[in-house]
Amino acid sequence: MTGRRRGPGLRARVTLLATGLVAVVSVLLLWLGWLLAGGVVASVPSLPDGTTVVVDGVRVRAEQLAEVLADNARERVLLAGSVAFVCVVAATALLAWLVTGRVLRPLREVTATAHRLSVESLGERIGHRGARDEVAELADTFDAMLDRLQAAFSTQRQFVANASHELRTPLAVIRTELDVTLADPDADEAELRRMAEVVRAATLRAGELVEALLVLARTDGLGVGATGPVDLATVIAGAWRSARTEAEQRGITATFHDGNPTVIGDSALLERVAGNLLENAVRHNLDGGWIDVRTSRGPQWTTLTVTSSGQAVDPHRVAELFEPFRRGGVDRTAHTGTGLGLSIVRAVARAHGGQVTAEPVPGGGLSVTVHLPSVAHL
Incomplete structure (x- = not known):
């Protein structure tokens, strides 16, 4: 629901303000003209006493001439000034109303576009083509914001669709195994144990996926929590213990x-970053392959590089590896892992003010480098 506008709109307020200012200035000028007219007429030369002068068909005695002329001049100033006052105020109100309407037109377009927007109509844009002023800058900023929102909603929809697909697979396995086993009245202990192992593996896979989704959501939404000095060698050693077997x-x-x-x-x-890199290096490696892990510290960046052998990676698809549910550049085809490993690595690196790069290894394999700000630059 949109809030109801209270009071006159911006266009009416600007018009009233401009008209009021012109009216005040006009009244001030009219008053000054009235004073000046009276003062100028009052300084006419005096005539001998007893002399009469005809003013507008009326005989006036000499000693009253200045007063009569002053009154006449002031009346004419008031009459002409009143007409001019009405014309100026009316012209100002009309001009202010038209100009403000033209100036505020992009704002109305922004408002109308915002009212029409929904998740399904984020493709609408203002596309202002008028003068390049502050209002045009606002319209362009609004369009840029819509571009970012549309990209974010599109990514979110794709992410939810992929997550649903990934979660549906282990749940389907669990349901199928339970249905088959329960439908077999002659199922023995060995069959039940086999079913239990399959269900256990499926639940572990679903749990890993949910945990990875939580980590990714936490990192993207809340950023880094408690921070302190971290020895990368210790982190890598702990991560390698999980992948060594x-x-x-x-x-x-x-x-x-x-x-x-x-x-x-x-x-x-x-x-988690080190663990994901090492797990990927093992999971997507060749039997009898190799892994090379290097850490270094420079004046600006501290780097962690994990290089491994493996299948050839298309250089044009390296960037896709950091998208959720991508494995080796293939969309949701692997049977192991969550497909979120490198996505989490990128999110954590960004949350720490760093970045991640990757490049194929000649002959097959991948090299991933995490750049983190050095201690001196934090």
């Missing part, structure tokens, strides 16, 4: 080059 099972070797950097940030989120 799968790496050893697949024969993947990891090399660490520690530059002993320290950054200011949220240790839990930064550990």
Whole structure:
């Protein structure tokens, strides 16, 4: 619901203000003219006593001449000034009304567009083409805001659709397994255990996805929480303990080059960054592949770079890897992971005032670098 406008509108107020100012000035000028006319006429030369003068067909004695002339002059000034006053005030009101209407037209367009807007009609724009003044700047700013809103709503709809798709898969697996098992009257303990393992894996996958969504929402919406000095070497070591088992099972070797950097940030989120990068490096690697982890500190940025072997990545699709539910540039086709790993990495880096870059490795694989502000620049 839109609020009802109280009192006269801006156009009426500007018109009243301009008309009032002109009226006050006109009255002041009329009064000054009245005083000056009387003063000028009062200074006429005096005539000998007893002399009479005809003024407008009326005989006037010499000693009354100045007073009569002054009264006549003031009456004429008042008559002519009143006519001029009415004309000037009327012209000012009309001109102010027309000019303000023309000037405020883009504002009315902004208001009308805002009233018409909804989630389904965010494509409307004002498209002001008049004079490039402050009002035009406001209209352009409003259009730019609509561009950002439309992009945000589009991203949100896509994100919700992808999240729903991802959550529907493990829920469907759980329901199918339960229905099949319950429909089998001869299901033995082994069948029940198999069903339980499948359900357990599906619930773990759904839990990981929900947790990742919460982390992403928290980082994008609330930013960084409690901050303090964080040793990247310690963070990487803790993250590697979770990924080491799968790496050893697949024969993947990891090399660490520690530059002993320290950054200011949220240790839990930064550990999630390192964990996501290492998990991706293992999950999307080749059996018998390699991982190279480097940290370094420069005058402006402290960097964490995770490079790994793997399948060839199209350089034109590297940017897509940071979009939600993208895995290796393929939209929702992998059977492991949540598809939010690099999205969370980017969100956490931005929340810390940093950025993330990625580039393909010649021969196959990917190199991801997280840039965080150095301690001296925080």
